Structures are given as C-alpha cells and as structure tokens.
Amino acid sequence: MQEKKRTSNKVLVVGGGIGGIKASLDLAEANREVVLIDKAFSIGGISIQLDRTFPTNNCDFCTLSPHLAESGRQLHIDLMTATQLTNLEGEAGRFKATLTTAPRYIDTEKCTACGECYRKFPECVRFTPGLDHRAPTCMRYPKTTPDAFSIDMEKCTNKDELVKVCPAGAIILDDGPKTQEIEVGSVILALGAEVYVPSDLGGYGYGIYPNVVTNLEYERILSAFGPTKGELLRPSDGKKPQKIAWIQCIGSRGMQKNAVPYCSSACCMYALKEAIVTKERFQNDIETTIFYMDMRTFGKDYELYLQRAKNDLGIRLVRCRPHSLQPVEEECQYTGEIEIRYLSDTDSKLVVENYDLVVLTTGFRIAPEVKELGQQLGIDLNEYGYAQTGGFDPVATSRPGIYVCGIFQSPKDIPGTLVEASAASLKAAGDLTPLRTTSDWQAELPPERDVSGESLKIGVFVCDCGFNIGSVVDVNEIVQQAAKLSDVVVSEVIGQGCSRESLERIQQVIKDKGLNRVVVGACSPRTHEPIFQDTIRKAGLNKYLVEIVNLRDQDTWVHADRPKDATQKAHELMRMGVSAVRFSRPLQEYTLPMNKDVLVVGGGVSGMTAALSLADMGYKVHLVERSAELGGVAKTLRKTIEGDDVRAFMSDLIKRTEQHRGIQVLKQATVVDHSGVAGMFKTGIQVGPEKAYKEIEHGVGILATGAIPNRPKEYLLGQSKAVVTQLDLQDVLAETPEVAKSWRNVVMIQCVGSRVPENPNCSRICCQAAVKNALRLRELNPELPIMILYRDMRTYGFHEDYYRKAREQGVLFATYKLEDKPVATPDGDQVTVVFTDPILGQKVQVKADCLALSTGFMADKETTTSLGRIFNLPGTSDGYFLEEHVKLRPIDLPNPGFFVAGTAHSPKLVCESIAQAQAAAGRAMTFLAGDTINLPAAVAQVDGEICAACLICVRACPFDVPFINDKGYSEIDPAKCHGCGVCAAECPAKAIQLMQFEDDQIAAKLDGLLERMC
Structure with a gap:
C-alpha cells in the first residue's frame, strides 16, 4: 500500500478552551508546529469562568493559569485569537485552511492591560461573564491570554477620546478583518459547547426573579474576580443567603421547551462542588439542598465526593425535580425568597419550602455556529449537533485528518476533555511529516548569569491567589515584613503568580534590580515549582536559585478559620524561605541520551491500542501480558450499547498487535524489577512457564493492567442458576436466545458490589450494561416484564437516549436505598425478589426466571500493589493507580516517564479505555520527542575525602544505588538516584549531601523559624 503524501508539520487547533490548549501543548512538546485559534479575544473557554473544580476544590484559575501562561510562551504555538476557520480544502497531510481574524483595534504588542480604558469608560468594559453584559471594550477576566483588551468600534461613541486615554498608544482605529491561508497536515476541533440559558423556562423564574441564578452565575458570585469580589450576596438586596437550593437537569434530560433529552454529564458534580465549597466557607451558617433526579457521580473517586457531601458536610439531597418556582410575597411585596413545592421522596406528600437563593444547574448544548462549522467541514454530526466519532476510534471524525476532543465530541468534564485532547494530539501527529527531534528551546534561553561573586540581592514575590491565599492572610503585611529582612531588595504582591503577566513581572524585576535569588510565596512547589524555575531561568538566573514557600497548602488551606494566626505563620514561612535561599547554589542538571523504546504492561484493549499507536509512529514497543493470550476483559464482550461489534474489533486488534513488526509481545510475562530514570529505564521481566529472565531497556512505560470483573457473593450468585451477572446475560442473549424468549419475568439489580464500603466507588459501566x-431482551420478547432496581441510573451523556428508549418500551425502573436493599430467595428454578416500592411505600414481591446483577469492576489490587512497589507508583485507597493530578494530568503518573490507561486508572467503557490509551501514547510521544533527557540536579553527592566506606548508605538506599568504587569510597550514580535523601540522613560521617536540600539550607530554615522565638 502506497503511503499517503504528507507535506506539513503543522496542526490547526480550533478552539482555545482547556481541550484546545492541552492538545496544542502536547503537540508543541512533541516538536510539532501548532496554530491555535479561537473566535474569542482570549483563550480559556468555560473553564476559566469557574471558581473551583471538583473533586479537589482547587481554584480553577490556579488550575488553568499554568496552561494559559505556557501556551502563550510555547515556541511552537502560534496563538491567534478573534480568528475563525472559514474554509478547509484538501486531505489529511495536505490541508489548506482559510483563517479570518476579526479586528481587535488594539495592538497586543503595545497593550499593557493597564485598565485606563476601563477607568475612563467603565460602561465599555466586561470582566465577569454571565453577570455583567456590558461591552465594547472587552477582557473577559483578569490576566487573560493574550493579556490585552479589545474594542467593539460599532458601539464606541467617542473614538478620539478613547485613543487619547491609552497611555501606550495601543488603539488602532483603522484596524480591519484579515484573511490568510495556511497549510496544515491535520485539524483538531476543540470547539466546546455553550451553557444553556434557561430564560425560556418561565416556570423557574430565571430573568424574572433576581435570586434565581444559573450555576455559572453562582460560580462568578463565589469568585474573587466576580461582581461581589467573592462575597456570597444574593442579587436582589445584597444580603447573605441562609438557605440555598440547587435544582438539577435544567434544560437537560427533559422534554421541556428547548430542552435536550441527553445528560450533560458534569452537572451533578458541578452542583455538589458548589454546595461543598459553600459549606466549607460558611459551615452551619448556610443550609444547602440539592434537588436531583439521579446523582451521577460516576467518575474516579466522585462517589467518595458525594458521600463526603452527605455524611461529613450535611448537604441535603432530595430526589425530585420541582416543576416550578414562586416568589414569596408579604403584603404584596416580594421578599426576595423563592418558594419551592415538591413531592417528598419518602412519603410522596407535598412539601413547601422557602429559599433565599436558587441555583439552576444547566447543561451543555452545541451552539448553532459550531454546528454550522461542522457541516461546512463535511464531518458527520449526531442529531444534537455533536461530532460523530467511531465507537472504537473516539476522537476521529468521518473526514480523515480531522479530529475532535472535549465537549464537542460529547458532554464531559475536564479530565475527560484532557484525555481526548492528548488522544487527538497523537492522532493529528500521525498525519504530519516525520518528527523533528531538534528543539530551539535551549537555544532561545539567555546565557546563565554567573552570580558567584555578587552580594546577595533577594527578591520576594507573594501571590494573593484570590481566596486561596489573599482571603485568609494579609498579603500586603507579609510583603512589608519581608522587605525588612536582610538582603531583600524587592518585596511585592504579584496577584495570580502563575499568570503570564505576573511571570513576566518577575522576570523584569530580576533584570531591572539585578536579583540573584528569588523567593515566591505561592502554591505547592509540587505543582508550581517548574513554572517559577522556568521563569527565573528565562531571566538569566540558574533555575535552582528560587525558593517556593507553600503559603497555600501549608498555611491558608489548613488555617482558613484562623486568619490572624495564618498571617503570623505566613511571616514565619517567608522568613524561613528567605533564610534558605541565601544558601541556594547554582546547580547543573545531567544530560543523557534518550532511549526511545516503550514498555507497555497489560495486553488488553488499552495496552494493545497504546502499543499500536506508538509502533505505527516508528517506536519499538515491548508489550508485556501476564496471561497466555491478549485481549483482557474486553475480549469477552459482545456488543456496545450502540451496537458496535466488540469481538470483531478485538479479534482484529489482537491480530494487528501480534503481527506488527514494531511490537514485541511477551505473554505469560511478569515484571519483577525496575531501575533507572525517565528516558533510560531498565525493567526485568520473567517470561513464559520457565520464568526466563529478560531485561528491557526503555524510555517510557505505560501501565494498562486493567481491572477485575466483580463477582460478589450476593443475591445467590453462584448458588442459583437463575442468578447471573450482566456479562453472563449477554452470553445467554447471544448464544441461546431461545432460553431468554421463554422467560416470564426478569429482574435486574444495580450497584451489586459497587458503591459499598468494601468497593466504594461507582463502576461506571453497569447502568448502560443493564439498559x-x-x-x-425486549427485541427477543416484546411482552417480557423487565424490572430494574437501581440507586441512581447513571446513563450519562448520550446513553440517556437508551435509558429513555427502555422506559418507552415498558421496562420498569424502581429505586432502592442502600439501607433497604432487595432480598433474593431461591424458589425452585426461579428466584423471588422482595423490594420496597418507593411510590407505594410497601414491600413488593416478584418471581423472576432470571435475576441479572450489575456487578461492575474491582481494582486488581494485587497487581497494582506489586507494580506500584516495583515502579515506585502510588495507588488509590480502592486499588487503582493514582494519577499525578486528577484535573491537569489524568494520564501522567507521579513517577516521570510513566502513564496509565484504561481500567487500571478507574472503571470505564471500551471507547473510553481506547481514548485513554491513545492519550497515554500521546503523552509518551511528547516525552520521546527529544534525543536527550535532563536529569534533575537534586541528587545525592558523596564527599570522598570524608567517606569511611562504612556501607550504611549502601544498605539504607531503597533503590540500591550507592556502591563502593575502586577508589575506596561510596559513589552514587546521578542517573539512578531518586533524590529521596535517605542516604544523606543515614550517613554518620555527613559525607553525603542531597543537592538543593543541603544541610546549611535546612539549618538556615530552622534559624529563620527561631528568629521570632528568640
């Protein structure tokens, strides 16, 4: 077969939300050229408008700012805002795209975002989307990327005065639209979706009663950048609400006017997060109630989040969707309260309650212009306007070379969007010219300044970080006190420290003041240290001359209820940081050649997909499978709920994997040992029945070890032939349909062995499997009575269509509670099931020929624990691998160079496992793009003059790194050292120092802490 001609090394990414940003960054890390466009005047999308994100409740600006800042700095990304794709011709590898850019009327190179236009023309500026509808000078939120305003000249009445206002001379009156053509090899559509505005649902009073707001508007109220500066005040009178209600599924899962029938997937967690954040901030001062139909907390650890809301914080959950709302009036005057009438979910009686504020949780829908663009590009769309992708190729559209990620593919939350973004970047890279392995990044850095002969000049920068830091401690007082410390020449507050503007401010101050040490009071160094290290390096300083003081995690988060004490602690932490940075030394990282081979552990659908993805790009892959056959659990499946043939797909996948010349398949293989660092790993494998030892050298590793189908000993499973799992039932329906036709009654029970103390999370797959x-069964026997007993039907996204279809076809659904579970007893060849009917409020007995249990997955704890110990990787409490960051890095594992895919991460569907496998391959691709690896300087070093060769370090090291060299003293290979510091702590002669954490630095911190005490 002739290879298609590829003429471009460039990808066009359409949409600058978090999905488009992530896809762009992944491609740029892999040395691919990216053109990132967004029709808005700044990037960030919906995510930047959120105050916090679940389930960590982090400030969303802190979550997204590093991405925004990085995308603005990344060498390989050409960012074009106010730009739309107006035409696309050609084919994969050889597209010609026409881009049209709207006039900004401001020169972004000159604009400093000083805000003079806002101060002189306040009616022309919009800062808070969703609550402030003013224009024309528009910057959607502080610290945007690009950090410049824009003007709507059609609405500007005094253009000459507007020009005079700008001190930078950045306003361009004669600016106009621009059109250009570019050649790209592939296109990623990260178009997102719009949030439903329920103004046409008159019964809920939105737009009529000021104290009825949407969930996005509530986010803006909570935000430090919002209209009330983060004070929780109701819009009608500025009073603090005492009772708040959330109503779910507004505009989703319904047949109301302009509503959509599908589930928007993220809304339940959205409401839980808002209620939790509210309760955390105000404790018992505010009552919170969520009215819901089904609580769909189906993501990783989301069920634990739900249990925390109910059990620890006292958030009230009512299973009901109120029909309408009414204003509360006294003497014909609106009091500001909202009346909610609903039927109790316990006794079906009418209940009337008044609330100070009602939040309508609205979902997603595709904007008309997005649907129009999809049609123009010639890609298939589903009936709701979302991009139609293949069941087994979840980011590929119907037009080759065009890929999709995020909400435009289907409604989803942030981790799902980021997974698809990485998957789309991998697929898009496959349509480009061969990978360019040289990087201009190091060449672009200024020479590193020699500071060895300089007197100390320390700069202190403190982030206020909205409610994370500035709402608890007095940041102005902190910088004032820090300015009094010796050697500190600059001390200032820098707002959101990880924003582009603040990072550039730090660089400029370093250059202007000649700083040679920097202290940043901010968030955790675990997540933010690389950003600030990169910042000072770009200013000409060695990256290790910065000290990060963790004001957020170690102070304001844990002492939010004691602001005075927290401020005092912040002083002490900053003093310790300044004391330590005095002893910081320029350190040099080690450079080693990159091994471009890949180790994939697990030969199921995820492992094989990841292996094939990378092998097709020219990488050599070692695929390790512990059983005698490839395929895993997916090989036992028949069809998806959409009707796709899983077995045919798996058969082809196995064949392609085993025949691929770039993949070495090792069956009956077990990982037994591991050493090295990212880029040059060595992993020992025992292969075959004879357990022959084989050492594999590789640069990255992907763990796709899967999960175990659960078979709990409940409801007579394994005791009665009438009791089966949903996996068993699919085989009966496929192999002996005549048996199913003869049944007179079928009962299904959901959440069997899931959402219980011994397996606390939702298994995600069970509800769609039952439906x-x-x-x-309905196809085989249209008259067959079928009853499904459930706790919450979690048919998220477009699976809601099948749930609705089942109800329309007469399948009965009844809820049960965990404390009142159904009971099954044997009755000859049948099973008698007894449960409490929620409407009748009494016990109901059903004789069933088949009792199908939805049992889901359990983590393979033995495998996770074993591999976690060998690869030094953490796991969750229920036995899955723990990713580096649930939002920002859902694929990356904490040990650099390792990635996770499929059900080793958490329960998921086949299509979701494939997307995550492609994403893992995409993340591996970014890592393997370079020819060398830079090892961190934080490694242990031995002073041979002091070492007594006592062997204590050799015995103490958990990684077996130190050894006695031929010169008679201990030696530590920096390529193998993990920087844990155990050897330095154990050495009796103090001959070992852990660089970046040396004794004098630690002692200096203690001295700084003791200054106030003395």
Missing part, C-alpha cells in the same frame, strides 16, 4: 441487555 443494553434490557433492550436486547
């Missing part, structure tokens, strides 16, 4: 089998 899929119920619909198949």
